[in-house]
Every structure is written in C-alpha cells, then in structure tokens.
Amino acid sequence: DMEWGIEIPLDDPEWNSKRVYVWFEAVQGYYTCARIWAERFAGDHDEGDDAWVNWWVEKDGQSLKHLYFMGKDNIPFHTIIWPAILMGLNKDRDKSKQLHLEDNVPANEFLMLKGGQFSKSRKHGVWLPSFLERYDPDSLRYHLSINMPETHDTDFRWDEFVDRVNNELIGTYGNYVHRVMTLTHRLPSQDNNPLDEFDFPSNHTEFIAGCQELLNSAIESMEKQRFKEALRSIMGIAQQGNLLLQSAAPWKFLNSEDSQERKDSLSCLAMAWRLCRSLAIATRPFMPFQSDKLWGMLGESSPLDALTWDEAFTTDTPLGWNSNKPSPLFKKLDLEEILTHEQSLVPDSNVNEAETSGDTEASYIQFEDFMKVEMRTGKILTVEDHPNADKLFVITIEDSPDSTRTVCAGLKGVYQPDDLIGLNVVFVANLEPRKLRGIMSEGMLLAADDGDGNVRVLTPEGEIKPGSQIR
Numbered sequence: 001d002m003e004w005g006i007e008i009p010l011d012d013p014e015w016n017s018k019r020v021y022v023w024f025e026a027v028q029g030y031y032t033c034a035r036i037w038a039e040r041f042a043g044d045h046d047e048g049d050d051a052w053v054n055w056w057v058e059k060d061g062q063s064l065k066h067l068y069f070m071g072k073d074n075i076p077f078h079t080i081i082w083p084a085i086l087m088g089l090n091k092d093r094d095k096s097k098q099l100h101l102e103d104n105v106p107a108n109e110f111l112m113l114k115g116g117q118f119s120k121s122r123k124h125g126v127w128l129p130s131f132l133e134r135y136d137p138d139s140l141r142y143h144l145s146i147n148m149p150e151t152h153d154t155d156f157r158w159d160e161f162v163d164r165v166n167n168e169l170i171g172t173y174g175n176y177v178h179r180v181m182t183l184t185h186r187l188p189s190q191d192n193n194p195l196d197e198f199d200f201p202s203n204h205t206e207f208i209a210g211c212q213e214l215l216n217s218a219i220e221s222m223e224k225q226r227f228k229e230a231l232r233s234i235m236g237i238a239q240q241g242n243l244l245l246q247s248a249a250p251w252k253f254l255n256s257e258d259s260q261e262r263k264d265s266l267s268c269l270a271m272a273w274r275l276c277r278s279l280a281i282a283t284r285p286f287m288p289f290q291s292d293k294l295w296g297m298l299g300e301s302s303p304l305d306a307l308t309w310d311e312a313f314t315t316d317t318p319l320g321w322n323s324n325k326p327s328p329l330f331k332k333l334d335l336e337e338i339l340t341h342e343q344s345l346v347p348d349s350n351v352n353e354a355e356t357s358g359d360t361e362a363s364y365i366q367f368e369d370f371m372k373v374e375m376r377t378g379k380i381l382t383v384e385d386h387p388n389a390d391k392l393f394v395i396t397i398e399d400s401p402d403s404t405r406t407v408c409a410g411l412k413g414v415y416q417p418d419d420l421i422g423l424n425v426v427f428v429a430n431l432e433p434r435k436l437r438g439i440m441s442e443g444m445l446l447a448a449d450d451g452d453g454n455v456r457v458l459t460p461e462g463e464i465k466p467g468s469q470i471r
Contacts, residue, residue, distance in 0.1 A: 027082040030454070031056065031089075031099065053464055056099050064100045067225065072109045079105055105223035109149040113156050127345050134341065138287035139165045145286050148228045152434055162335045163390060172240040173279070174330045179245060180272045180295055181326035186254050187266075193299070195270040195320040198263060201315035204271045207244060211237050211275065212313050215282060219309055227286075234282045241275045244268055273298075273319060280304065280310040290429065292327045297326050374430040374469035375446070377460055378405075383417035388437040395420065395445070397427060400467035408441035414455045426470055427459045 005019030017294070034052040042051035058064045068078050083101055090098045110117070118125045131140065143161045146168070147154050187194035201208065214236045221230035248268030256262055277298055284291040284304065294303050299320030378397035383402065386392035391410045399405045407427060411420070428444040446458040460468075 020173075023081055024076040024085070027077055030082070056389065057097055058100055066100055066102045068102055068105045069225075070105065070107050071280075072107050075105060075107050078102065092321075104225060106150075109151070111144075111147075111149050111156060112153055115155060117364075128343070130341070130345055132180045135333070135338075136289065138290045139169060139333065140167045141328060142231075146229050150226065150228060158338055159335055160391065162333045162338065165330070165333050168235065169332050170328075170332060172235055172242065173283075174328060175381050176238050176241050176245070176272075177276050177279070177294060178326065178328050180241075180269065180276050183250055183254065183269060185272060185326060189321070191321070191322065191323070193273070193319040195266065195273055196319055198266040199270040199274075199319055201271065201274065203267055207240070207271065208313055208315070211240055211278070214240070215278075215309060215312060218282065222285075222303050231286055234279070237275070237282065238279060242274055243280075244275075245272055248272075270319065274315065277317075277320070278312040281307050282309060291330060295323055297324075308343050317322060372430075373428060375426055375467075376429045377464050377468040378427055378466045379426055380420050380423045380425060383420045385412070386437060386439060388439075391408070392436065392439075393417070393420070394439055397425070397443070397445075398466045399427070399429065399443075403467065405442040406440065407443045407445055408436040408439055409445045409447075411445075411447070411455070411457070415457070420457070424459050424464060424466075426460065 001017045003017075005022070008018045008020065008023055009017040034055050038045070038049050038052040042048060045051040047053065053059075054062075055064070068082075070078065079102075086099050086101055093099070112118075113124055113126065116124060140161075142157075143164050147156070147160075158173060175205060184193070184195055193199075212235045218230040218233035221227070221233065245268070248265045250265045250269040253259075253262040253265045258373050277300065280291050280294040280298065280300075281304070291304065294401070299322035301320070376399065378399045380395055381398055382396040384394045386394050386408060387410075391412050392408050393410075393412050393415075394409050395409055396404050397407055426446045431442075431444050433440050435440045447455050448458060449455050
C-alpha cells in the first residue's frame with residue numbers, strides 16, 4: 001500500500017492503493033528490452049520484429065544458456081520471482097515457443113575492505129583511477145579473481161594484495177615466463193627461434209597430458225562459473241612449467257657442446273616455450289594486457305582472441321620468434337609505496353562521515369543495533385598457524401569455564417604465538433561463524449590499529465572469569 005509506483009491494472013477500488021513490487025516489475029526488463037530492441041532496431045534483420053526470439057526461444061539445432069551474474073542480495077528476485085513470471089507466461093504459450101528459464105544465477109557475495117564495506121563518503125575504498133595510473137591493471141584483476149567472493153564474503157587488504165601478486169602471480173607465473181624468454185634469447189639465433197631444432201613435442205606427451213588435464217579442470221570450472229577455481233588450475237599449469245625447467249636445467253647447456261643430454265634439456269626448454277603460448281591463451285580472460293604482451297614476445301602473429309582454450313595445447317604450429325629483448329610481464333609491488341600513495345589521496349580519511357557527506361546520521365548507528373553485539377572476555381589457550389593463510393592464526397579461546405571456541409585472527413607477523421597464549425582478551429561472541437580459508441571461525445578478537453602498523457589486542461585490566469560480558 002503506497003501512493004507512488006506502478007498501479008495495479010484492475011477496476012476494483014480495493015486495488016487503488018496497491019502498487020507493483022519493484023522487483024516484480026524490474027526483472028521483466030530482461031524479456032521486454034529484447035522485444036523493444038527488435039521493434040526499434042531489427043528492421044533489417046531476417047526475422048524483423050521477431051528477432052528477439054533468437055535469445056529467448058530455443059529452436060532446433062540451437063542451444064540457449066541464460067546466466068544471470070549479480071550480488072547475493074539479488075538472489076531471491078532472480079531465483080523465485082523471475083522464474084515464476086516466466087513460468088506464468090509460458091503457461092499459455094505453445095510448447096515450441098516456451099521462454100527459456102535461467103540455467104544458473106552465479107551470484108557473488110560481498111567484497112569487503114579491511115573488514116568494512118566500501119564507502120565513498122567515508123573515503124574507505126580503493127581509488128581505481130589513481131591505481132591504474134601507477135600500476136598494472138592485470139595485477140589487480142588477478143587478485144580480485146583469485147579472491148573473488150564466490151561462496152562467502154572476502155576481504156581486500158593491501159598486504160594480502162601485494163603478497164599474492166609478488167609471491168603467486170610473479171613468483172609462479174611471471175618468473176616462469178621470464179626465465180623461458182631470457183634463456184632462449186641467450187642461444188644464438190638468425191631470424192628464427194633458436195629452439196626450432198630442439199622442438200619435439202612428441203617427447204613430452206606425458207607432460208602435455210598433465211597440463212591438458214589442468215586446463216580441462218579450468219574449463220569445467222568456467223562452465224560452472226567458478227572463476228577463481230579456474231584461475232587456480234591455470235596457475236597450476238605455470239607451476240608444472242616451473243618443475244619442467246627445474247628438472248631439465250637448460251641453463252647448464254646453453255654454451256655446452258652438442259650431446260644427447262643437451263638436446264633433451266633444450267627440448268624441454270622448447271616445450272616450456274610452447275607452454276608460454278598456451279598460458280597466453282588460457283590467462284587471457286583474466287589478465288588480457290599481459291596476455292597481449294606475452295603474445296608479442298612470443299612473436300605470434302595470429303589473432304589471439306580468435307583462439308579458444310581447446311586450441312591452447314596445439315603442438316602443430318611453428319614456434320614464433322621476436323628478436324627484441326624480453327621484459328618482465330609484471331613489476332614487483334612495494335607495500336609501503338602503495339600505502340603512502342593511498343593515504344595521500346585521502347588526507348582527511350579520519351574525518352567522520354557526517355562531516356564529509358553532509359548527512360548527520362551517516363556516521364551513527366542505532367543504540368538498539370549496538371546492543372545486539374555481544375562482547376565477552378576469554379582466555380587464549382592455544383595459537384597455531386593457519387594451514388592455508390599466511391597472515392592468520394588459528395586461536396583456541398576459553399570462552400567460559402566449561403567451553404572453548406576457535407577464532408581465526410590476522411595477528412601473524414604482529415604477535416608471536418607465545419606472546420598471545422594465556423592472555424585475557426575481548427571477543428565478539430555472537431558473530432555468525434564462517435569459514436576463513438577452510439577453518440571455521442566462531443567469533444572475532446578485538447584489537448586496536450593506529451593505522452601506522454601498530455596493532456594491540458584488547459585485554460581487560462587484571463584477571464577476570466572467561467565469558468564475562470562487556471558492558
């Protein structure tokens with residue numbers, strides 16, 4: 001019941017105050033916009049005003065697939081309301097003219113920034129234009145893809161970003177490509193690739209099969225819209241390349257006399273060169289800029305975008321060559337430099353939201369909301385390294401005289417385990433448990449952070465019974 005919005009097209013007075021729910025109306029745009037497009041712009045199309053049917057009605061020899069990408073807050077409207085509308089429309093349509101129902105709703109959860117929501121008014125964000133002026137966009141694309149909140153909320157932190165780029169993207173992939181390029185360029189060459197005489201892919205069928213299996217896994221993940229899972233498989237291919245180089249040690253034979261051992265080693269280097277070509281194709285959806293750069297260093301002339309993943313491990317193409325000196329795909333990042341620059345963009349970042357936005361209520365929460373947060377004391381019993389996260393400890397807290405709970409805390413590098421064991425601490429007791437890198441965390445330790453790298457766990461003054469409520 002409201003005065004604004006779309007009125008109900010019924011004559012009975014009891015409907016006069018009713019309005020169409022916005023998400024009942026909005027989702028229909030997927031269908032109506034296709035029809036409007038056909039009416040306005042498909043005059044030259046063979047099917048004219050009915051051209052929209054190609055997107056909505058499955059015909060013989062045609063396979064439609066409808067994927068709706070969105071955030072988790074839009075899931076109900078696209079998994080309940082929209083299918084119900086389509087099914088209602090289909091009820092009176094001929095079976096050969098049924099509107100296609102959704103195949104999947106790949107919905108991401110929320111990406112947080114240092115534990116909080118992004119907010120322009122509070123200057124709590126990543127300033128993208130400035131970032132792109134100084135850094136490689138593919139480094140950010142990699143981190144956002146590998147840290148994508150596909151199944152749970154994830155957090156963006158500059159230290160984790162730098163760690164992933166330097167140790168994963170560059171350490172595993174970028175260094176592999178650069179080693180292959182620079183080693184090959186140390187061989188004498190005319191106008192062709194010096195590895196041509198050592199290029200025998202048939203000697204590496206087992207290696208190719210292993211890499212193909214990883215690529216097949218990536219394809220399967222992509223078809224299920226599991227993007228970070230797919231990227232991990234592709235990074236696994238780069239890791240296989242590193243193992244190939246390490247075992248073959250081609251650097252030992254660049255200037256040695258001809259021998260079977262030399263031929264075998266440089267044949268592995270030729271295979272590694274081919275793998276770089278495969279990786280240029282496979283990484284393209286995630287990091288297109290470095291893909292272009294690598295394609296150029298490989299001396300490839302065919303259109304990269306015309307190649308599919310199914311063609312990534314083709315071995316019947318000749319080796320390309322570019323005589324120009326190769327350069328690294330990525331530049332190593334410096335955390336302090338990034339933090340200094342980010343802070344320079346928001347010199348008044350500690351000004352409260354009311355001052356910056358003009359909204360006097362923006363910086364406050366309701367008292368009732370604050371009272372929902374249950375904070376209690378506990379005693380740390382054990383501290384262990386998280387098996388899947390470099391910055392996290394897995395901490396066991398005595399949360400009452402007769403029980404314990406597990407909490408994951410980003411205190412590694414700030415505290416040593418022995419410094420934490422035995423501490424009385426304050427934690428949020430009624431935070432919904434969630435997995436952090438595979439470990440279920442059942443609360444949150446409270447700590448103070450001055451913004452300059454000094455972090456201190458909050459502790460009550462003196463001894464107090466675990467489970468005591470903070471008031």
